[in-house]
Every structure is written in C-alpha cells, then in structure tokens.
Amino acid sequence: MIRFENVGLRYGMGPEILRDVSFSIERQSFQFLTGPSGAGKTSLIRLLFMSLRPTRGLIRVFDRDMATINKKELPELRRRIGVVFQDFRLLDHLTTYENVALPLRVLGKDEGDYRSDVIELLKWVGLGERMHVLPPVLSGGEKQRAAIARALITRPDLLLADEPTGNVDPPLARRLLRLFIELNRLGTSVVIATHDITLLEQVEARRMVLADGRLSVFD
Numbered sequence: 001m002i003r004f005e006n007v008g009l010r011y012g013m014g015p016e017i018l019r020d021v022s023f024s025i026e027r028q029s030f031q032f033l034t035g036p037s038g039a040g041k042t043s044l045i046r047l048l049f050m051s052l053r054p055t056r057g058l059i060r061v062f063d064r065d066m067a068t069i070n071k072k073e074l075p076e077l078r079r080r081i082g083v084v085f086q087d088f089r090l091l092d093h094l095t096t097y098e099n100v101a102l103p104l105r106v107l108g109k110d111e112g113d114y115r116s117d118v119i120e121l122l123k124w125v126g127l128g129e130r131m132h133v134l135p136p137v138l139s140g141g142e143k144q145r146a147a148i149a150r151a152l153i154t155r156p157d158l159l160l161a162d163e164p165t166g167n168v169d170p171p172l173a174r175r176l177l178r179l180f181i182e183l184n185r186l187g188t189s190v191v192i193a194t195h196d197i198t199l200l201e202q203v204e205a206r207r208m209v210l211a212d213g214r215l216s217v218f219d
C-alpha cells in the first residue's frame with residue numbers, strides 16, 4: 001500500500017534527518033513507530049501523509065509515485081488516510097460533534113445517515129457528555145480523543161497517529177489502543193508513533209525504530 005525506498009529528508013540546509021529509509025506498509029497491518037525525541041517520527045508521519053516531500057528517494061502511496069502526484073489529486077488520496085496530529089488541529093468554532101462529523105460533511109454526506117455513527121464513536125472515546133461543547137473548553141486528553149474520533153469517522157484505509165496517548169491516563173490509553181486494534185481488524189492499516197513503552201508492551205506488533213536518521217524494522 002505504501003513503499004519507501006532509500007528516502008532521505010532534510011529541512012533547508014540542515015542535516016539529513018532521515019537517511020536511506022526503506023520500508024513498506026501492507027494492507028491491514030499494524031505497526032508502531034518509535035525512537036528518541038527528535039529522531040524524526042513526526043517528519044516520517046508527514047511524509048506518509050504527503051504534507052512533506054522527501055529530499056531524495058522514492059515514495060509510493062496507494063500505488064502512485066509521490067513525485068508525480070499533483071496538488072489537485074492530493075485531497076482525493078489524503079481522504080483515504082486518517083491522521084491524528086500531535087497538536088490535534090480541531091476547529092475552535094465548531095462543537096466536538098461538528099468537528100468529528102466534518103470529514104463526512106465535506107464528502108457531502110447527509111447528516112441523517114451519519115449522526116448516529118458520530119455519536120456512537122464519541123461515546124466510545126468517552127466524549128458522549130462533551131459532544132456539544134467547543135474545543136477551547138476541552139481538556140488536552142479530551143481534545144486528543146476528539147482528534148482520534150475525527151480521524152476514524154471515515155474508516156480510512158490508513159490511520160496515522162502521532163503520540164495518540166500522550167495526554168491521557170493509562171486506562172484510557174489502553175482503551176484507545178483497543179480502538180485502534182479493532183479498527184485494524186476491520187481493515188485499516190495503523191501506524192502509531194509513540195514513546196510510550198507501556199503501550200508498546202501491550203501488543204505484539206511490528207516495530208519501526210528510528211535512530212540517527214536510520215530506520216530498523218522488527219517484524
């Protein structure tokens with residue numbers, strides 16, 4: 001589904017952050033992306049979401065060479081990817097419910113067809129009581145869960161989550177992990193970037209480890 005071949009990345013004239021990174025992400029696979037702070041996890045997530053282009057190497061996303069994808073084609077391809085950013089990126093003037101429903105609204109779906117799905121997902125992530133409030137009054141953990149729900153609502157082919165349990169307590173982190181596993185069981189490939197050792201210990205999953213710009217993959 002996704003393939004990186006000898007990918008290198010540098011910002012401006014800075015040092016190479018990623019060097020000769022090669023890996024594939026298969027359909028319906030589950031993997032953690034780990035490595036010390038500053039190792040390049042977020043940069044790799046941004047490459048996967050096509051919001052950053054590599055300095056060198058080949059990236060194929062959904063069987064397309066990223067170098068040949070033009071701006072007009074990007075939204076269509078990105079629709080197949082759900083992302084949870086570290087900074088959440090919720091829209092402050094929309095309620096939690098509206099934020100989560102937004103990707104479906106943008107696709108032109110009828111609210112009558114998705115309303116119950118959105119409410120069910122909000123309840124599952126523990127935001128059933130918070131669906132009518134605006135993001136500025138949500139706690140960090142609540143914002144994080146809203147961002148996760150928004151990324152999942154379209155049942156993407158690929159879910160990218162950058163430190164998705166960074167702001168929640170351990171029981172909730174376990175619950176979110178179960179949600180990702182269930183989503184994976186239903187067919188979505190999942191990539192979770194995390195430092196959270198306890199999270200890593202809970203699932204037998206492929207580990208992609210970044211260190212000194214290089215990626216090692218442990219299946």
Ligand SMILES: Nc1ncnc2c1ncn2[C@@H]1O[C@H](COP(=O)(O)OP(=O)(O)OP(=O)(O)O)[C@@H](O)[C@H]1O
Pocket residue numbers: 011014017035036037038039040041042043044
């Ligand atoms: N937009 C940018 N311009 C210049 N340098 C950047 C930019 N974004 C990231 N970097 C640098 O690239 C390196 C990798 O950063 P990145 O955020 O990808 O690491 P990370 O593994 O996600 O870190 P953390 O775990 O702390 O979030 C760091 O040295 C960072 O300073």
